[in-house]
Amino acid sequence: xxxxxxxxxxxxxxxxxxxxxxxxxxxxxxxxxxxxxxxxxxxxxxxxxxxxxxxxxxxxxxxxxxxxxxxxxxxxxxxxxxxxxxxxxxxxxxxxxxxxxxxxxxxxxxxxxxxxxxxxxxxxxxxxxxxxxxxxxxxxxxxxxxxxxxxxxxxxxxxxxxxxxxxxxxxxxxxxxxxxxxxxxxxxxxxxxxxxxxxxxxxxxxxxxxxxxxxxxxxxxxxxxxxxxxxxxxxxxxxxxxxxxxxxxxxxxxxxxxxxxxxxxxxxxxxxxxxxxxxxxxxxxxxxxxxxxxxxxxxxxxxxxxxxxxxxxxxxxxxxxxxxxxxxxxxxxxxxxxxxxxxxxxxxxxxxxx
Amino acid sequence: xxxxxxxxxxxxxxxxxxxxxxxxxxxxxxxxxxxxxxxxxxxxxxxxxxxxxxxxxxxxxxxxxxxxxxxxxxxxxxxxxxxxxxxxxxxxxxxxxxxxxxxxxxxxxxxxxxxxxxxxxxxxxxxxxxxxxxxxxxxxxxxxxxxxxxxxxxxxxxxxxxxxxxxxxxxxxxxxxxxxxxxxxxxxxxxxxxxxxxxxxxxxxxxxxxxxxxxxxxxxxxxxxxxxxxxxxxxxxxxxxxxxxxxxxxxxxxxxxxxxxxxxxxxxxxxx
Numbered sequence: 001x002x003x004x005x006x007x008x009x010x011x012x013x014x015x016x017x018x019x020x021x022x023x024x025x026x027x028x029x030x031x032x033x034x035x036x037x038x039x040x041x042x043x044x045x046x047x048x049x050x051x052x053x054x055x056x057x058x059x060x061x062x063x064x065x066x067x068x069x070x071x072x073x074x075x076x077x078x079x080x081x082x083x084x085x086x087x088x089x090x091x092x093x094x095x096x097x098x099x100x101x102x103x104x105x106x107x108x109x110x111x112x113x114x115x116x117x118x119x120x121x122x123x124x125x126x127x128x129x130x131x132x133x134x135x136x137x138x139x140x141x142x143x144x145x146x147x148x149x150x151x152x153x154x155x156x157x158x159x160x161x162x163x164x165x166x167x168x169x170x171x172x173x174x175x176x177x178x179x180x181x182x183x184x185x186x187x188x189x190x191x192x193x194x195x196x197x198x199x200x201x202x203x204x205x206x207x208x209x210x211x212x213x214x215x216x217x218x219x220x221x222x223x224x225x226x227x228x229x230x231x232x233x234x235x236x237x238x239x240x241x242x243x244x245x246x247x248x249x250x251x252x253x254x255x256x257x258x259x260x261x262x263x264x265x266x267x268x269x270x271x272x273x274x275x276x277x278x279x280x281x282x283x284x285x286x287x288x289x290x291x292x293x294x295x296x297x298x299x300x301x302x303x304x305x306x307x308x309x310x311x312x313x314x315x316x317x318x319x320x321x322x323x324x325x326x327x328x329x330x331x332x333x334x335x336x337x338x339x340x341x342x343x344x345x346x347x348x349x350x351x352x353x354x
Numbered sequence: 355x356x357x358x359x360x361x362x363x364x365x366x367x368x369x370x371x372x373x374x375x376x377x378x379x380x381x382x383x384x385x386x387x388x389x390x391x392x393x394x395x396x397x398x399x400x401x402x403x404x405x406x407x408x409x410x411x412x413x414x415x416x417x418x419x420x421x422x423x424x425x426x427x428x429x430x431x432x433x434x435x436x437x438x439x440x441x442x443x444x445x446x447x448x449x450x451x452x453x454x455x456x457x458x459x460x461x462x463x464x465x466x467x468x469x470x471x472x473x474x475x476x477x478x479x480x481x482x483x484x485x486x487x488x489x490x491x492x493x494x495x496x497x498x499x500x501x502x503x504x505x506x507x508x509x510x511x512x513x514x515x516x517x518x519x520x521x522x523x524x525x526x527x528x529x530x531x532x533x534x535x536x537x538x539x540x541x542x543x544x545x546x547x548x549x550x551x552x553x554x555x556x557x558x559x560x561x562x563x564x565x566x567x568x569x570x571x572x573x574x575x576x577x578x579x580x581x582x583x584x585x586x587x588x589x590x591x592x593x594x595x596x597x598x599x600x601x602x603x604x605x606x607x608x609x610x611x612x613x614x615x616x617x618x619x620x621x622x623x624x625x626x
Contacts, residue, residue, distance in 0.1 A: 215485055215486055215488075216478075216483065216484050216485055216486060217476045217478055217484035217485075217486060218484065219486075220465065220469055220473070220476060220486065221474075223462065223464055223465060224462040224465060224473060226464075227462040227463055227464040227465065228459070228460075228461070228462045228463065230459065231456075231459055231460045231461060231462060232462065232473070232474075234444065234454075234456065234460060235460070235473045235474045235528075236444075236445055236448070236474040237473070237474050295462070295463065295464040296464050
């Protein structure tokens with residue numbers, strides 16, 4: 001009904017738009033998708049790099065892009081859940097690194113690989129639960145609480161490993177030593193040794209979480225908790241439990257793909273700080289169309305945002321531009337993506353009501 | 355407006371002749387040294403719309419919060435259809451058929467209308483996976499909104515895109531959908547234009563008469579209450595001082611009563 005229109009003189013859905021049945025419907029559907037912006041930018045970058053350098057479409061540089069997009073994407077997918085709540089998890093990057101470290105530590109103590117993986121994933125869930133409890137029960141803002149856990153985890157890993165250099169990861173051991181690690185064969189390939197396994201894991205997890213957010217009761221609870229905390233609580237949504245669950249899921253996803261990543265590279269550096277990952281991940285979420293205000297978010301968008309960052313990283317390297325420029329481009333793209341998202345939102349609202 | 359709702363209710367359908375659904379007996383409530391409710395007696399009949407009016411601090415909100423299960427009274431009794439009840443939580447009150455609508459803040463702006471209608475009572479499939487049965491929910495939402503004459507452009511529209519009146523209507527619709535028999539409305543017409551107010555007034559009257567839902571409505575605006583309600587209770591200083599059927603009185607008469615009651619209270623206060 002009387003939805004306020006900004007100005008009566010405003011041209012209907014601006015110039016150059018297709019009118020009429022099908023094209024109008026397609027345009028509407030197109031505009032309504034929050035993932036439009038990162039897809040456009042990613043495709044543009046992809047074409048640009050392919051034209052500029054014939055080396056870009058080799059498996060090596062695509063692999064480099066995937067190698068960057070994997071970790072960032074995994075953390076971003078979990079982060080979307082927390083961002084939809086209107087919260088943030090700054091420790092997910094460190095969980096991504098700490099979980100495989102715990103697994104390795106247990107394995108060194110003689111725990112079988114399978115059990116070490118399960119135990120380390122439980123540790124990851126535990127970290128998420130602690131984050132959630134601090135935020136919900138002690139009323140600490142999530143930004144502060146998770147920043148604190150991030151530092152604590154980083155410190156513990158450094159203390160326990162004496163800041164020694166890279167440590168080997170069992171799944172990546174060469175086949176001849178497979179007597180030490182009986183699972184290496186197919187299992188090892190699946191959990192990271194095969195070069196494409198990590199990105200496929202991330203794609204699978206992104207699709208699952210996307211579905212959970214859009215099509216399940218839990219998803220509705222997450223959106224309502226983030227969209228109107230008081231209103232959701234009054235309707236009987238267990239908002240505290242929902243928040244804790246999201247932090248647990250975010251930690252779990254980061255930790256799980258963290259293990260795959262460590263197995264893929266066969267080593268990990270305890271001195272590597274997770275805070276680097278988390279900032280890319282939040283960047284990917286924002287580029288993908290998730291606002292930091294809560295109530296809205298797109299998992300697919302966050303994954304595409306991660307791919308965008310990966311393509312940019314690998315592309316700039318292959319065309320010989322200094323990696324220092326990479327940071328400038330990322331910043332610029334974030335601004336462009338946010339502006340376009342806002343513009344598309346207004347356009348979508350107008351298309352809906354006209 | 356010749357057809358005021360009070361005038362259309364004939365004596366046979368008079369709400370006072372119907373069953374009493376809720377009784378409040380000598381309820382008191384203090385917050386520290388501050389005595390907010392000093393012995394409230396109130397009764398609500400089936401299908402009756404009862405207005406609660408009074409100044410800030412008269413205790414209206416406190417009374418409604420006790421009825422909605424937010425906190426218990428210090429003393430006194432609540433009776434639902436003659437049986438004494440004690441609410442330990444909002445869910446508790448809700449389980450007894452009492453729902454509260456808090457202005458238009460109850461909806462989730464990012465969720466579509468149908469999701470808001472089914473919030474926390476989603477229809478799911480797939481057993482423990484709790485997959486949303488969106489088709490079923492859309493269908494039921496459309497049917498239900500048609501039934502109670504609430505018009506929204508589309509049940510898929512996000513609640514944030516609706517007007518204030520439409521949001522309020524959806525909030526009221528949601529509360530009654532879950533088989534609420536008593537609805538508590540906190541300033542349902544606040545910040546609403548004439549047309550929007552009309553929408554809510556019609557909805558409230560319709561729900562009360564066709565579905566036998568009883569309502570308690572808080573509002574500062576006397577004229578609004580007079581049009582909405584079958585009966586008006588005036589609260590002053592933690593007590594109910596006036597209890598009048600709207601059909602037996604006029605807006606002017608009621609205002610006069612209220613003012614004189616204030617005057618006598620003021621005199622008492624000055625003399626003591």
